Each structure stands twice: as C-alpha cells, then as structure tokens.
Amino acid sequence: MPEHPNTLTDAAAALRAGEVTSVELVSEALSRADAFDDQLGVYVTRFDEYALERAEVADAELADGLDRGPLHGIPIGVKDILAMAEGPTTAQSLILDPAWGQDRDAVVVERLKAAGAVITGKLTTMEFACGMPDYEKPFPVPRNPWEPGSWPGGSSSGTGAGVAAGLFLAGVGTDTAGSIRIPAAFCGVSGLMPTFGRVPSAGCVPLGYSLDHIGPLARSARDCGAFLGAIAGPDPRDPYAVDRPVPDYLAGLDPLGGSLAGVRIGVDRGSTLGSEHDDPAAAAVFDAALEVLASLGATVVDVTLPHYREAVVTQWITMVCEALAYHRDDLAARWPEYFAGTRAMIGLGALFSGADYVQAQRVRRVAQRGLAGLLADVDVIATPANTAAAPTYELIEREGVPGMLDTLHTPYWDAVGNPALVVPMGFTGAGMPLSLQLGGRPFDEALLVRVGDAFQQATDWHLRLPPLPHADPVPATA
Amino acid sequence: MSAASPAAIDAMLDAAGLAPSPAEREQLLAMYERFKPGVEALYALPEARYEAPALVFQAEPKLTAWGA
Numbered sequence: 001m002p003e004h005p006n007t008l009t010d011a012a013a014a015l016r017a018g019e020v021t022s023v024e025l026v027s028e029a030l031s032r033a034d035a036f037d038d039q040l041g042v043y044v045t046r047f048d049e050y051a052l053e054r055a056e057v058a059d060a061e062l063a064d065g066l067d068r069g070p071l072h073g074i075p076i077g078v079k080d081i082l083a084m085a086e087g088p089t090t091a092q093s094l095i096l097d098p099a100w101g102q103d104r105d106a107v108v109v110e111r112l113k114a115a116g117a118v119i120t121g122k123l124t125t126m127e128f129a130c131g132m133p134d135y136e137k138p139f140p141v142p143r144n145p146w147e148p149g150s151w152p153g154g155s156s157s158g159t160g161a162g163v164a165a166g167l168f169l170a171g172v173g174t175d176t177a178g179s180i181r182i183p184a185a186f187c188g189v190s191g192l193m194p195t196f197g198r199v200p201s202a203g204c205v206p207l208g209y210s211l212d213h214i215g216p217l218a219r220s221a222r223d224c225g226a227f228l229g230a231i232a233g234p235d236p237r238d239p240y241a242v243d244r245p246v247p248d249y250l251a252g253l254d255p256l257g258g259s260l261a262g263v264r265i266g267v268d269r270g271s272t273l274g275s276e277h278d279d280p281a282a283a284a285v286f287d288a289a290l291e292v293l294a295s296l297g298a299t300v301v302d303v304t305l306p307h308y309r310e311a312v313v314t315q316w317i318t319m320v321c322e323a324l325a326y327h328r329d330d331l332a333a334r335w336p337e338y339f340a341g342t343r344a345m346i347g348l349g350a351l352f353s354g355a356d357y358v359q360a361q362r363v364r365r366v367a368q369r370g371l372a373g374l375l376a377d378v379d380v381i382a383t384p385a386n387t388a389a390a391p392t393y394e395l396i397e398r399e400g401v402p403g404m405l406d407t408l409h410t411p412y413w414d415a416v417g418n419p420a421l422v423v424p425m426g427f428t429g430a431g432m433p434l435s436l437q438l439g440g441r442p443f444d445e446a447l448l449v450r451v452g453d454a455f456q457q458a459t460d461w462h463l464r465l466p467p468l469p470h471a472d473p474v475p476a477t478a
Numbered sequence: 479m480s481a482a483s484p485a486a487i488d489a490m491l492d493a494a495g496l497a498p499s500p501a502e503r504e505q506l507l508a509m510y511e512r513f514k515p516g517v518e519a520l521y522a523l524p525e526a527r528y529e530a531p532a533l534v535f536q537a538e539p540k541l542t543a544w545g546a
Contacts, residue, residue: 366526
C-alpha cells in the first residue's frame with residue numbers, strides 16, 4: 001500500500017499544502033520499483049539519480065513560489081517509444097537504430113520536463129507498439145499486477161502496470177488500436193486517448209501514422225485531464241498536430257461530486273457485447289456502471305455506433321499498411337530479429353493492396369460522418385472497453401489472440417479519430433478489472449473527463465489496488 | 479477484388495521482400511482470410527461510392543523536421 005497520495009491530483013494538492021515533498025513521492029516510487037519491478041517488468045530503463053535530482057529542483061521551485069502546474073514534482077513514466085535525451089530509446093526492439101533518439105527529447109517529453117514532471121524511467125511496450133512479448137528477446141516481459149501470469153495489455157504495458165502497482169502516479173502511453181485503453185482496462189486504471197492531432201507525435205516511433213495518439217494513463221479521469229493539459233497543443237514538427245486552443249481540462253469538474261444533468265449518453269451494447277468469449281460478469285458490470293451514470297442525472301439512451309464493423313476493419317488495414325511502409329526494408333533484411341508477434345502483425349500489410357488502403361480511408365470518412373451525426377443527438381457514447389479479463393500468457397500461447405480481439409472494443413475510436421476515455425467499472429468473478437469506455441466528439445476531451453470524474457466520485461473502482469507482492473513466483477516464461 | 483490464392487500470397491510476400499517460415503506464412507494466410515470478407519465489405523458500402531479518402535496532403539511543406 002503506498003504511503004503517500006496515490007492519485008496525481010491528490011499528490012499535487014499535498015505538495016502545495018506542504019504535506020509531502022517531491023523527493024518523498026519520488027523516493028517512494030523508486031522503492032516500490034525496487035520491490036516489485038522484477039515481478040512486473042514495468043521498466044526498460046530507470047533514471048533514479050536523474051529523478052531524485054529533478055525532485056529536489058521541483059521542491060526548491062515550489063518553495064520559491066514557482067508553480068509549473070499539476071505535474072510539477074510528480075513521478076511519472078514514459079513509454080519507451082518516445083525519445084528522451086537521458087537514456088536510450090529502444091521501442092523494445094533490436095531493430096531501432098539507437099542514433100534515432102539519441103540525445104533528443106520527443107515533443108511530449110519536452111513538455112513534461114517543462115511542466116516539472118519527474119520522469120523516473122522508460123517503460124515496457126510491445127515491440128514497436130504492436131505484437132506480443134517474445135521470451136527469446138532480451139527485454140522484460142510485462143506482467144499484470146492483479147495476476148502476474150496474465151498480460152497487462154498493450155502496447156503501453158509498463159505504463160498501465162506501473163500506475164496500477166504504484167510505481168509512479170501517471171505515465172505516457174500511445175494508442176493506435178487501443179494501446180492506451182487496453183492496458184488501462186486490464187490493469188484497472190484510467191486512460192485517455194485524445195483526439196487525433198491533439199498531442200504532437202514528433203519524436204515518437206510511429207506505428208500507424210494516421211492512427212497514432214499519445215495520451216496519459218493514471219489512477220483517475222481527473223488525473224488524465226491534468227496530464228493532458230500539459231502535453232496537448234500544436235507543434236510545427238508534427239504534420240498532424242491541430243492548432244486549436246488547449247482548454248483547462250479540470251475547470252469544469254465539481255470537487256463535491258458532479259451532476260451529469262443535461263448530459264445525454266448513448267449506449268451501444270449490440271456492437272460490443274455478445275461474444276462467446278465474454279466474461280459472464282461483463283454485461284451486468286456494464287449495466288451497473290450505466291445505472292451509476294443515470295443516478296448522476298445523465299440521460300441514457302440506446303444507440304448504434306455507425307459502421308462499427310467496417311471501421312474496425314479500416315483500422316487494421318491502415319495500421320498494418322502504414323507500419324509496413326516504415327518497417328519493410330528492416331523486415332526483409334532482419335526478419336528473425338523482430339519479435340514473432342510483430343512479424344505476424346506487420347507482415348499482414350503485404351497482403352493488402354494499395355486500393356484496399358485507399359478504400360479503407362474512404363470508409364473512415366463514411367464512419368466519421370455517421371458518428372458526427374450520432375454525436376449531434378448524444379454527447380457521449382458508452383460501451384465496455386473490455387468484456388473479458390486480461391488473458392493469461394498461457395492462454396495466449398495456446399490459443400493466440402483472435403478470441404481476445406472479440407472482447408476488446410477500442411479500435412473503432414482510432415479509426416474515426418475521436419477521443420475515448422477508459423475508467424474501471426468493476427471486476428470479473430476471478431477478480432480481474434473490467435472497464436467502461438466513453439467516446440466523445442473531436443476535441444471534447446473535457447466532457448469525457450467530466451463524466452469520468454463524476455463516475456469516479458460515485459464509485460471507488462479506480463482506487464482499488466492490486467494485491468502486492470504476489471506470493472507465487474513469476475514463471476520465467478508463459 | 480483482393481487476391482487470396484496461395485500463389486498470390488507468396489507473390490505479395492516476395493514482392494515486399496518478406497521471407498516468413500512456412501508456419502508463419504500459414505499464420506499470415508489465416509489472418510488474411512479472416513479479414514478478407516471485411517475488406518470486400520468496404521467496397522460494397524454504398525455510402526463510400528463517392529466519398530473522398532481521409533488523406534491529408536499540404537502543397538506547402540511548412541513543417542520543421544523533428545531533431546533538425
């Protein structure tokens with residue numbers, strides 16, 4: 001159990017009240033990493049000395065009245081596909097040229113440093129943010145703090161597992177098919193995929209150029225809003241970054257419990273529930289979450305997400321084709337050095353035609369138009385994020401991922417580019433997290449944060465902590 | 479229509495310079511077969527008939543390269 005506040009925003013308030021120092025927050029984070037990281041595989045690289053130095057600077061600045069905002073002095077982690085000058089960037093791969101990110105900061109890392117955040121290290125991912133762990137490669141295998149024999153989700157695996165286990169208060173993830181929201185859902189924390197173009201991606205290793213979103217994972221929706229405020233906004237080094245004002249994502253939040261009166265929430269069960277692979281508890285847990293939203297004053301109506309199946313297909317075609325363009329020559333020359341799961345996913349891009357890719361982009365427009373029409377009638381759309389628990393590594397090795405894909409409901413939102421927030425909503429019968437997904441209008445992350453915050457003031461799922469340390473030794477392989 | 483015959487699969491993998499093992503080739507083929515009906519459905523969507531693709535191209539390269 002962490003000794004200090006375990007939400008970013010509570011820790012920020014405690015720092016300003018003089019109840020805790022940044023050095024204490026960072027020291028506790030590093031102590032928990034010492035205790036649990038061997039079991040959880042959260043870090044690729046740790047920056048202990050650097051982090052403690054920055055924490056001392058943050059304490060001195062705050063004492064002098066220099067306040068850089070809610071991330072000032074807060075220990076956070078960064079997924080190891082974003083460049084950071086203090087250490088290597090690997091993308092958890094033997095392939096990435098070390099010179100690519102050497103002595104440079106990604107735009108998001110620049111902004112986090114300017115906000116006074118204390119970056120404790122680089123975090124595990126799937127190789128190049130896709131595929132699955134490969135036990136034959138010299139990188140940590142990320143594990144779920146709720147059950148170390150299970151996958152924590154990916155590809156922002158270390159970020160999700162590290163927030164859940166209290167190794168830092170928040171972290172950076174990226175989302176191309178669900179890579180922020182899946183680990184958030186599987187690890188029982190909150191994750192916000194911003195609108196495409198809201199956060200610049202320069203200095204982040206690409207997976208799908210027209211799909212990649214950078215965003216936060218943290219304990220609460222409120223934490224995610226605070227984090228997004230520090231990293232959003234245009235940058236001339238990113239051709240996709242959108243030049244729109246960045247609002248104060250915490251401005252509309254009611255500290256005494258938020259009313260959702262006047263908010264219309266559309267619920268799509270048909271597109272997301274009903275797989276033979278769903279956990280038996282999934283539907284009831286989702287319905288209970290909707291009852292909470294209704295009890296807060298929201299109007300809840302049934303809707304159907306337009307062109308759901310087609311949009312999911314466009315996401316896959318787009319991702320594997322754009323990824324293959326980046327990786328083709330390396331795959332041809334160094335096939336065995338890639339993880340097996342990466343080869344299987346990106347190699348698929350060779351089997352789609354140029355026309356298939358363009359048709360996918362036409363259908364993405366159709367889905368966007370349909371969704372815009374729906375979001376003229378409702379303000380937010382609710383679905384489950386996951387309808388089954390995080391799979392065990394043994395199950396993945398035995399059966400692969402196709403069944404699991406039927407129980408993950410994230411890629412639609414990558415295809416259309418709208419923002420989506422994931423918050424914990426309960427547990428399976430076996431005690432593994434299930435999560436609620438809230439999708440919204442482009443650049444309306446503030447409303448998602450408000451709805452998520454109101455839900456979390458009425459529930460405590462996001463504050464439940466995994467049982468650590470685990471008594472059972474972690475197997476060396478699956 | 480997207481090609482899916484084994485010979486076509488081999489030709490496309492070869493054209494991309496990829497050399498999967500026989501087991502990996504079968505895995506790729508199985509994944510492609512799983513997606514193929516969905517790909518065909520994209521062409522059958524009436525609303526897409528006159529839709530422009532979601533592609534962005536700017537005539538003026540106003541951008542600064544990262545790391546420059």
